[in-house]
Amino acid sequence: MAKESFLVNRIKSVGYALKGAILLIRTEGSIKIQVFITLLVTAAGFYYNISATEWILQILAIALVLGIEGLNTAVEKTSDYIQPEFDDKIGFIKDISAGAVMLVSIAATIVGLIIYIPKIF
Numbered sequence: 723m724a725k726e727s728f729l730v731n732r733i734k735s736v737g738y739a740l741k742g743a744i745l746l747i748r749t750e751g752s753i754k755i756q757v758f759i760t761l762l763v764t765a766a767g768f769y770y771n772i773s774a775t776e777w778i779l780q781i782l783a784i785a786l787v788l789g790i791e792g793l794n795t796a797v798e799k800t801s802d803y804i805q806p807e808f809d810d811k812i813g814f815i816k817d818i819s820a821g822a823v824m825l826v827s828i829a830a831t832i833v834g835l836i837i838y839i840p841k842i843f
């Protein structure tokens with residue numbers, strides 16, 4: 723079989739990544755809430771006419787939360803696959819992974835408050 727070109731492989735990788743993002747949004751409860759918040763703050767961004775810098779910070783904050791949530795889901799799925807039984811080490815790994823989501827979520831919330839509190843009040 724002929725070796726596929728670099729370009730074909732890259733296009734396939736983008737396809738797999740897109741499939742993964744859709745799967746994540748369709749199957750994970752927590753990411754659904756985060757996507758809802760994303761839509762809400764995007765609408766707020768237009769409503770309050772936030773600056774280019776504020777858009778950049780908002781987009782980075784959103785991307786960070788969604789990206790880390792995706793990796794957290796991957797850690798949970800991998801953990802469940804390699805150890806379906808209750809296991810303290812798996813619990814530790816999952817807790818750390820969930821902790822990473824919490825840290826970026828707190829930072830993103832603070833960014834949102836800094837942007838919108840002066841505009842709302």
Ligand SMILES: Nc1ncnc2c1ncn2[C@@H]1O[C@H](COP(=O)(O)OP(=O)(O)OP(=O)(O)O)[C@@H](O)[C@H]1O
Nearest residue numbers: 750752798805806807808809810812813816817820
């Ligand atoms: N196999 C396990 N062994 C030990 N503790 C576990 C195990 N599975 C889950 N836990 C504990 O339960 C917590 C929640 O794990 P779980 O995989 O259900 O994630 P979740 O936060 O409910 O994610 P989601 O709602 O996205 O499925 C973990 O952080 C961990 O403390």
